Amino acid sequence: MAAEANDSELRKGLHGMWASVAPGWAEHADYVDARSSDITERLLDAAGVGAGMRVLELACGPGSVGIAAAQRVGAEGAVVCSDVAREMTAIAASRAAEQGLSNVTTKVLDLEEIDEPEESYDAVVCREGMMFAANHARAAREIRRVLRPGGRVAVAVWAARERNPWLTILLDAIGEQLGAQVPPPGVPGPFSLSDPRALESLLSEAGWSEVAVDDEPVSVRVEDFDDWWTRTCALAGPVSGLLAALPEEGVEAIRARAAAAIEGYRNGDSIELPGVTLIASGSR
Template sequence: MESELEQIREQQRASWNKFSPGWKKWDDLMMDFLRPMGNEIIQSLQLKETDHVLDIAAGTGEPGLTIAALVGKGKVVITDLSEDMLDIAKENALHKGINNIETLACDVCELPFPDDRFDAISCRFGFMFFPDMLLAAKEMARVLKPGGRIATSVWNVPEKNFWVTAIMSTINRNMELPPPPPGSPGMFRCAQDQFIADLFVQAGLKNVTQKEVLSQLKTQTTEVYWTMMTEVAAPFVAALSKADDATKEKIKTEVFQAVKDKFPDGNVHIDASALVISGEK
């Protein structure tokens, strides 16, 4: 089992490193899209100016960089599996003039910190990719100080996230891909109501709450939507790489039509829904 988890971890590290140029290219658009979830996480953490905060699965740096600006006398440790994503986070910190951060490439299931180290922990859209989600939650709880808070976000059900399903359902309709093993990492792995809340309770957290947060992916045009999604979303790229040219073109045409049907005025602002879950040690 351990070797299987290690294999998933290494595949994910390689994938995020590979797709880091796409995330850098589309960072402004994606961060605008994900900001409402990050803001809700920050609000849930009830931060103080002197707090030491851990941001897990931070990618290009958020919400860790926003948190760092709020805890001016504290510090934020920004972590991710991908060294290349963290390089972008460091660049973003430099551009924003934020210097009370450090970055560290590490695995959430083996956090290299002592017990009771951090005042707060944030994790925006990481849980659905963790090989062992309960172990990850327990590790977060371990390094959190008593009385400290954890907040995370995960995607809500597919029906509320057309920005994913527009492409995913079209790929599935046109290609006979084997279904992933039950419980394997994926976008909607944590979408079930109270799933992460129950995980937090199992990890020993208390006062656990869940809240729905809405956002919009404002790509403006279908072309921008398609280009961005096929440059940042590893599952879509992996699936399309298995299709011949005719099938790829058919999928693209059908996705464009689906988006056009949804936004006949051509102004593509796609609704999204996430769940933000918080708890206290």
């Protein structure tokens, strides 16, 4: 009973945290589309998304993957962009409407408890969302449940911390300032599914078949430090609250540390920060 209460408090906190950063995701939605367009295509290929299919996007944020899927499924198909935060599905809905996509609808859904019937989708896709579930195994079982037999799933989750300086520079600079690990241990964060073997076992044990886990490099190119700082702070759900609670001199100290670290990645006039995501796919 106590464990269930803790789990539900943890989930409530995580969901509220994402809702609070939705304005940043609305502002930077086009940048998000462009930064991760290769991941989007890899996901749609791995999930076998094609004409006439019914596709569910989980943890959609501004809906980049679902909106791209809508082009592939065409007028005979349908895409549901879903997220646990209503504020995020509102962004996806307005972007789909702006593009005149009549085959996209949105829904508030928790990927750990998907309020959809069994076997109701041909494909499920999720980009950088599953690792934030409080219980990853439950999420993997839920995804399988809503897929029709033979249907396919593809999810992207960040690879190991040390392979993603584009984000860890910020997390480490905050952690050094606070004298603590960011995000704290035990809280599902960006790297909580970053071990490929553990991920493969988790998905197989949840009943996915033909499981494959592959790397996809995603470097982040920015013009200067301020460009990176603004975008990363606006989008990184787990850090925006921490920064907002710090005094100005604390934030300045973090900025100075991060600026020094970023310089190591300068390439001529721009800065190129490495990143790697894992693409995990399988079928029901």
